[in-house]
Amino acid sequence: MAAAPVKQRTGGSRAQLPPCYYEGYLEKRGPKEKVSRRLWTCLCGNSLYFFNNTKDxxxxxxxxxxxxxxxADDCGRDRNLEAARLSLRLKDGETKLTASNLEARELWKGFLYAVVELSIPSSLTLLPGQLHMLKEVVEKEKLRRKTRSLSRAPSSPLSLPLVGEIPPCFRPVSRVEAEVLLERYPDCGNMVLRPGRDGTSLAVTTRQDLNGSVFRHYRVTQKQQGGYVIDVENPIPCETLYDVINALVEKTSGTLQPFLLEEPYEENITFVSSNDENGERTLHCVRGGPPYRGPALPPKQAGTDKWSPRHQALSQSASPRSFSPTETPLSPMKRLTLSPSPLAQSFTEELKMKLEKRQKTNQE
Known part of the structure; x- marks a missing residue:
């Protein structure tokens, strides 16, 4: 039986990947490889990620x-008669993929077509339940691409359009604000992606403990031909901003971890009202009240156990409205990238003290 879709795994760099639609073992042989390797393969977003095993x-x-x-199916002779091979042609070459059996190959084809063409070919031999699963993947990938296009240009001092998805550790804050943020919430990670000072680049701010806080700042520039570069002594090229974060995590053996902080929510309902006499505006806080109870059900009709059609309509109209996937609120990633963080507003006094301390140090 083919591997079933599973929830995305968490931990390390895999947590930074797009949503996982399907995964399982495949034998892979790239255009420049002479032998195939059996790797755990995850279809995340519009890319295939290969791991040595399921736990990596x-x-x-x-x-x-x-x-x-x-x-296309690769019908060439194979020493394993039960194996089923695929020939995947990309612009940069052809890759051979081998599934464990014909059913697994057919399902991999379905998932690959679902994300690259956003459609399901009618020629696939799949069960109704599997086809329904692929249709859901098509809708999820359409929504992911729509969300990605909206999040490409965050509201920040940046003057260049960002390419690809923006990692959730992005914060539209300054260098000093990033330092304060990392120092105030050390348990939420120690690496923030932020706009650079010049407005044409990005930067990564990190914090570590060594007899106190030690901050480091790394410039990240966008290449004209696409992708990004971490500007260090030996520049590190990266295809996406997710790869920038992953590269820093991997280079430091997991010592650096992306900063992830849940945005604060209000604990009470507040509203502003105006005084009709003097025009003064006042902020009111609603601290609590009796729980909401829906309208009482209408009485049953005599001699029957069912509600009348009219009462059924009233009952349905009174029920709370449910959101479809496309109507859900903005994801945390979009909220971080499209609007300044409300946490930055609380930094004023702390920043003032930090800047004054720096000025005194420089004068001395």
Whole structure:
């Protein structure tokens, strides 16, 4: 039986990947490889990520499907007669993929077509339940791409359009604000992606403990031909901003971890009202009250156990409205990238003290 879709795993760099639609073991042989390797393969977003085994948190290879050309069965002779091979052609070459059996191959084809073409070919031999599963993946991938396009240009001092998805550790804060944020919430991570000072680049601010806080700042520039570069002595090229964060996590053996902080929510309902006589506006706070109880059910009709059609309509109209997936509130990632963090407003006094301390140190 083919591997079933599972929830995305958490931990390490795998937590930074797009949502996982399907995963299982595949044998992979790239255009420059002479032998195949059996790797745990995850279809996350529009890319294939390869891991040595199911428990690894850091992928060893990535195959971007944006350069998709074709996908076809490979009917060549194979020493394993039960295995089923696929020929995946991309702009940068052809990759051979081998599934454990024909059913697994057919399901992998379905998931690959679902994310690269946002459709399901009618030629696939799949069960109704499997087809329904693929239709859900098509809708999820459409929504993911729509969300990604909305989050490409966060409201920040940046003057360049950001390419690809924005990691949730992005904060539209300054260098000093990033330091305060990391120092105030040390348990939430120690690495923030933020706008650079010049407005044409990004930066990563990190914090570690060594007889006190030690901060480091790394410039991240966007290449003209696409992708990003971490500007250190030996520059580190990265395809996406997620890869920038993953590279820093991997280079430090997991010592650096992305900063993830849940945005604060109000504990009470507040509203502003105006005085009709003097026009003064006042902020009111509603601290609590009796729990909401829906309208009482209408009485039953005599001689029957069912509500009348009219009462059924009233009951349905009084029920709370449910949100469809496309009507859900903004995701945490979009909230972080499209609007300044409300936490920054609480930094004023702390920043003032930090800047005054720096000025005194410089004068001395």
């Amino acid at each position: 948190t850091h992928y060893v290879e990535k195959l971007d499907l944006s350069g998709f050309i074709s996908l």
